[in-house]
Amino acid sequence: MKKLIAFDLDGTLAPSKSPLPERISEVLGELLNNFQVCVISGGDFKQFNKQLLSNLKLDDNQLSRLHLMPTCGTKYYTFDKSENNWKKLYSEDIPEEDKRRIKIALLKALDEYGYKEDKTYGELVEDRESQLTLSTLGQDVVDVLGEKGIEMKENWDKDNKKKNNIRNYASNIVTDYEFKVGGLTSIDVTKPGIDKAYGMKKLMEHLELEKKDILFIGDRLMEGGNDYPVKAMGIDSIEISDWHQTAVAVNAIIHMS
Numbered sequence: 001m002k003k004l005i006a007f008d009l010d011g012t013l014a015p016s017k018s019p020l021p022e023r024i025s026e027v028l029g030e031l032l033n034n035f036q037v038c039v040i041s042g043g044d045f046k047q048f049n050k051q052l053l054s055n056l057k058l059d060d061n062q063l064s065r066l067h068l069m070p071t072c073g074t075k076y077y078t079f080d081k082s083e084n085n086w087k088k089l090y091s092e093d094i095p096e097e098d099k100r101r102i103k104i105a106l107l108k109a110l111d112e113y114g115y116k117e118d119k120t121y122g123e124l125v126e127d128r129e130s131q132l133t134l135s136t137l138g139q140d141v142v143d144v145l146g147e148k149g150i151e152m153k154e155n156w157d158k159d160n161k162k163k164n165n166i167r168n169y170a171s172n173i174v175t176d177y178e179f180k181v182g183g184l185t186s187i188d189v190t191k192p193g194i195d196k197a198y199g200m201k202k203l204m205e206h207l208e209l210e211k212k213d214i215l216f217i218g219d220r221l222m223e224g225g226n227d228y229p230v231k232a233m234g235i236d237s238i239e240i241s242d243w244h245q246t247a248v249a250v251n252a253i254i255h256m257s
């Protein structure tokens, strides 16, 4: 019998960067009556708030069984009933001096290859405390331009060549951090060895759970996918292709328990 059901966020509980569908909100509520639930994602808490929390209708008991792990578990939030708010249990922040080195390396890479855009929207390097993220068109390009912004992102680097160049260049300057291609125009930088398996280990420590107590549901469990490390560490995992399938899987879990 599983004690905790863990979910990826983007592509699993909701369409990419979109709010949680009503149906998912319902089944998660039911699931939380009987199980601990964890949501783990590469995104920051801000993204959790926007996509997940603002679309959940849960009571205090359900909320107290929900565990949030933004930026792959380098941050951990639980619900504090007495304060009626989300509380950060820890955050493994990158030291300021290292952030500075990383930022310089990323911007130098843009300069070196001539990838610097004349017009950008919002910050180029976003500080997520435990992660830095370079967005070559700026963090806010979609917020400002909408559809046009999405189109610009899609067309910026279709074959990943630019992102690979930036990653390789910057990671040769700053060798003690890991540079990963993130989204269409982004590079994520973290301490080495941070992935969803890292987050699951942290969660197991905190809740004194074993691997066999957990079931993980994600949309990218194939080798190379960002959910794969969870499966590779030996946690039972279900791959779904979209949130509709997640709803079906959750329903099955509820009715088997």
Ligand SMILES: [Mg+2]
Pocket (backbone or CB within 6 Å): 008, 009, 010, 011, 012, 218, 219, 220
């Ligand atoms: Mg996903």
